[in-house]
Amino acid sequence: MNSKEIEKKWQDIWEKEKRFEVPNHVEGKKNAYILIEFPYPSGRGLHMGHCRSYTAIDAYARKKRLEGYNVMFPFGTDAYGLEAERTAIREHKRPQEIVERNIKTFQSQVRAIGMSIDWSRTINTCDPEYYKWTQWQFIQFYKHGLAEKREMTVNYCPNCGVLANEEVEDGKCCQCHTETTQKSKAQWVLKMTEYGERLADDLKDTDFMEHIKTSQINWIGKSEGVEVDFDIVGGGKFSIFTTCIETIYGITFMVVAPESKLVDELKDRIGNWSEVEAYRKATAKKSEFDRSEMNKDKSGVKLEGIYAINPVNGKKVPVYIGDFVIASYGTGAVMAVPTHDQRDFEFADKYGIEKIQVISGADVSKQAFEKYDYLGKNCTLMNSEEFTGQIVEEAKKNITEKLVKMGVGRKKLNFKMRDWIFSRQRYWGEPIPMIHCEHCGWVPVPDSELPVALPDVESYEPTKDGESPLSQIPDWVNTTCPVCHAPAKRETDTMPGWAGSSWYFMRYCDARNDKEFASLDALKSWLPIDLYNGGNEHTTRHLLYARFWNKFLYDIDLSPVSEPFKRRISQGLILGSDGKKMSKSSGNGVDPLQVIDEYSADALRLWMSFIGDYFESASWSDDGVKSCQKFLSRVERLQDILVDGDTYSKELSVAIHTAIKKVSQDIDNIKFNTAISALMILVNEITKVGKLNHAEYRTLLTLLNPFAPHMTEEIWETQKYSPRICDVKWPEWDEGKLVKDEIEYAIQINNKIITRLNIPTTASDSEIENIAKNEEKIASALNGKVVVKVIIIKNRLVNIIAK
């Protein structure tokens, strides 16, 4: 049989015997939930990038299973989202058809690389059985006041409609890269900001890779500061938010966002209204991107006749509008301290505003002395009345206290993260299960009527006016109010692509439940996920949404854990052999199925793990797969030198125990490349010895099994070993048997290696010293010198310091 037949044979056997299925409920602690982000089933099928994480994490799962864990390792597809819809439009097919076809391809490819998937749990986000629960959960958000329809300024892409902030990159749509604009529209939002603090703080309980935590933290953008009220001369007031309250005595002007309502309220008192109005109009035209792009040239307009009063010293300062102040962050107004904020500094320069230094320690005539530079350096305040001379950190506390006592200030947390805009005016998504009734307002669809099925339609392209295509189907839109039974209309917006992927890992635990989205019992058995692997592109948005979603379910006692993912890792990219990203245009793409065809799935699997550090990007190389294929056939050929024996032989004992330890630890630590190198070292050692017994061979095959499951099963069968390799126990190493009788020491004199010596491992320090000193070369080199000090590092070296 050739490798292809062998691999097919075992894949069929595994599937037939339901080898990798686990129950929903498992007792005990030896459970491991291992998850790879489910893919969007694109027509191109599995690519090398998938292969790397799939095969490596599969190896991890297989090893855990051999160690006696109940391993849940599921697979599904995330079929909703813009990409599927766009493909459908391009190919003039219904998205449903395309998705169905692609899922089949995907699943067969996942089988072909030998994944140990529990297929009884497979799910797909556009399956009504699945999205029924996505809708149900939306309703729970609504019932708990965390979902509401809100008129708001939104990012709008002419192609893709309304986008969440997270979907806008550099002012462009993250899907089609068209320039986005601002539009006011009523949108469903999930109040994610209410969870901002917990989403940031609870990261400490997780074991995510550092850069993943960082990007989460950056995105959430939590800042601690103080909100302060400012009275306006002649009546009225407004508040500002600052993280640098210590600079309050340095305020020389204030800036509010141009669109601020305050400006309207003060209209009659503003001396230059026409100028102000013109500036506001100009700002409204600009997208958020344009506004931030203009950052080189700070612009603003003074509100003539308007002065704010600094509560700490009664100082009257002018008020400006400026488009660098964002209405939706903080209070939409800032205090400006040109000496200690570079932005304020430039603004002050441009409009000729005075500057007062309040923190000493730097020259502020050329540029501002900012918090990054003065914090933590024991800088003291100046020009700050009773706070003058206090250290910044101390003054921060004291000034805040004073403002609180005066009743004009309070501590405040602010987040850059905004609420999650949950509406899309697109066809291909879960319909939002809400009904609008003239008498009752918004009413959730009753549970008994879920799912609100996405109607099968001819035309699903986005409409010109930016409304959902569903709004064009009167039969679907018109319904009756569940409460008063009057005629009512369905919500026609659909959910964003991120909805279904925010909770799929829970559904896996109880995938066929038709009473609830997953029983708490099943969730308790499996959550939190022990290892969650996914692409770097999802480390901010998806992870944040999923954590938020779970936290909400946790709060209403439907999830047993407050953090669903214990450990999160991301694999590095697989690049083309030219070191560039694989792409059609550069023609450097490699098709995994062709590789399997030419070599074998096992060789591909081995190479994907051996190619380099799992977390770093790596270049594809044909020679690499070849070398792995070569290694596998070396292992196969070891059968020719097999001898009898049920215990490890003296010659190989140390090598075997060393390999067991290294492979075991490296797989746990996601260091697959060195795990394989340890196996190679073992095979080299066996080759040197020239023979191996069955016990040794069985151990080698077991260690190799996670990486090359087909071949090792086959050899196991050929050798008539029993039980089957997937039923054996992962070998254990004996720390005491790792030590050789003798170890080579490097012998140094004054840090320079003079010679190397084999010294028995049982030798004491003084014996080692004697052996070293008496060695011929050493003795002659030491002749006439005085030994000052002898440093002995066990099993490594001896360094003799001599004068």
Place this chain on the structure above:
RNA sequence: GCUGGUGUGGCGGAAUCGGCAGACGCACAGGACUUAAAAUCCUGCGAGGUAACACUCGUACCAGUUCAAGUCUGGUCACCAGCACCA
């Protein structure tokens, strides 16, 4: 600019607590087997230096700590990722 990460031969990459830098593999070179090729096996392979040794240099760069630094400390540079007029 802020935050996090990385920097080691021709290449992918190893190196526990600071302890022989370059494991393992690729590529390359030489040899064995073969009529020949493929496959396989053996040997060599950081740079300079030597007939061969010896010796010298070498983990982005500059300092420091130490008997000993790829590893620790301070500073610089480059690249990657996230955030970025966020108050």
